[in-house]
Amino acid sequence: MKDTDRIEKLLEDAPSPRIADGPHRVALKRQLVARLKESRRAARLPRWLMPAAAAACVAVAAVMLVVNGTTSVYAQAVEALRRAKTVHARAFRIVDGKEKLGAEIWYDAKLGVRERTIARDGSVPGEMLDNGEFRWTYRSAKKTVIKDASRDPVGHIAEILQFDKKLAKWSFKRTPAADMTIDGVSCLAYESKAEKQNVAQRVWIDPQNRVRRWEEVWWKDGKEVVDERCKIAYDQPLPKGRFDPTFGVGVKVVDLTKATPMALEKSLIRKEVLGQVLTVHKVLRLDNGSLMLVWSHRPTKETLRRYGLSHVSVRGNILGDAHVGTGWKRLEDGTERSIQPINIAYWQGDGRTTTWTILIPWGNWPSPMKTVELQFRVYARGTLQEELKKQGKPWHNTRFDLGRLDLPDQSVTMEATCREVYQHAAWVHSRFGSKSIRLTGVNRSLTEQEKQEEMRRYGTPRERLDRMSRTPFHEVSRITPEQFVENVQANYEKLR
Known part of the structure; x- marks a missing residue:
């Protein structure tokens, strides 16, 4: 047993x-995770980042499946991330045909990772910053930042992109009619449609087999409706100071490292x-x-x-x-x-x-x-x-x-x-x-x-x-x- x-x-x-x-x-x-001296602790994705996580998870998993048919998505996603100098992912809700930013992730191989969630009213209820030495978790409702030991920036991003086993049962097909140019790069389109649920997942892949865009599409009254969208850019300059541990005036720091x-x-x-x-x-x-x-x-x-x-x-x-x-x-x-x-x-x-x-x-x-x-x-x-x-x-x-x-x-x-x-x-x-x-x-x-x-x-x-x-x-x-x-x-x- x-x-x-x-x-x-x-x-x-x-x-x-x-x-x-x-x-x-x-x-x-x-169960207790391994001691820090023996093993890096496993990172857990904050609930407030689930929209971005779901988008990225589907996107990366779809890429690996359609390109080489493998199910070892996690290891390959980690390797791709370690090769990337920067990653910038944005997750959008689609409201009345317009994009509404819901979450944003910045990753720099040298500086770490920063994640931000955006509420429907445009406010920022939470952020997470990990620079490889410390992790800061910000909650705007309490005007508080909790400082903790780092949990491995690359590992955290990799967990966000971790493969969902359910995707292995999905059948992705090329849809040439949906091919598009993203940031000056020609990308191939693939689609997996669940007829019973009346929903489809679409991904666009660049020549380096990297996801550039992901969408979830529904059909309502016979019309196609895009519900969520995720855009991912690689090796692009990120805003200066993005990885500085600053969260606004009057924010209190709770230091768990002491x-x-x-x-x-x-x-x-x-x-x-x-x-x-x-x-x-x-x-x-x-x-x-x-x-x-x-x-x-x-x-x-x-x-x-x-x-x-x-x-x-x-x-x-x-x-x-x-x-x-x-x-x-x-x-x-x-x-x-x-x-x-x-x-x-x-x-x-x-x-x-x-x-x-x-x-x-x-x-x-x-x-x-x-x-x-x-x-x-x-x-x-x-x-x-x-x-x-x-x-x-x-x-x-x-x-x-x-x-x-x-x-x-x-x-x-x-x-x-x-x-x-x-x-x-x-x-x-x-x-x-x-x-x-x-x-x-x-x-x-x-x-x-x-x-x-x-x-x-x-x-x-x-x-x-x-x-x-x-x-x-x-x-x-x-x-x-x-x-x-x-x-x-x-x-x-x-x-x-």
Whole structure:
């Protein structure tokens, strides 16, 4: 069984819909990219550049298919780019027969790559610049630029041009009637038409087998309508200063390259359960009466020896799952108390999952709290779960008492704590890659579509779904420290 299939299977075995379809489902499938010293990190295309990416992907793939019939598009596209001195690509929306610029990409073999997206109103919501040493990601809505380590300019452009396997099934034919001269160069036209979808892809290729133009064409009421267009120029002079890291007046720079290193050697409490090790590394008292916990769970050495998957060191704990429990208790005087946990960040790597959790005390707790009793929900996953089931042993413990933890006397602000978490996350991001760590977004209610899907898949009652919510998690490079503080505060206020 493949690793991905095994992960899917263990997720389907989750004991409750919330766990099976919650953020941990996505987290369990994530892998850390190789360390920067060992390998360049894989670049991910920003969503706001998808129009340009789609155009370029279709164009390059079409060229390779019609010229030599090969499917090794990616390698050849990379080689072509490395030979080019400059590339300038522009993606247009066609509105009422007129071109409206939607995205633009500049590439210089010596200076790097710059990508810009243009909204329908002409504004620029985002840019990315990579000069081979650093990468800057700009978001105009927040007037913020996030500075990060370079992810290889050529590699990033190459990913944009990466071959879509679906194109291998398309049949491109020469259309001599559509041949045209582009920038003084005679180009041959090719077309692939999908009759059922009433759409066609057209590309124009120069004598060096390079795409100069790409169009997507639809037929509406028997009339041909060009929907999107991409124009690509090679080895032309680019505007001076295009690769300078400037983004306008008043733009704040968040430098992820100067993040605070993080270590998890310290252990306040440590216990083994269900073949896993639960460890609390740090606890803080916050000035709003809540607590902040840094904790992790990983398989024991014996568990890894007997049930571990290959390359487990580059994943989180795929053999187990754990969550801070509420620790609900009814006291002798009839009052109740519990803990409401809020996960604000998590890190998957080295076979371990590390989580930052805010604990909100509810009910009758002494003031000030001197200690806290920690309770967890723990689950075995994958081959470990399968083996425990075969042996007739329990594979989950929903009320595992980790122990009593002494609290520090001094308190810190939630804002200062969140900023420290952000710094640690930035360090993880810069060293291990963007996929290894996530920061919380704002908790939201389920959409109607999500509720319908939950009822269809799990039969969850509608009343319960109306009370359920989900929390998105973001890459560090896509959220500022201020946004992170605001998100945590918003989630805290909802549950306080």
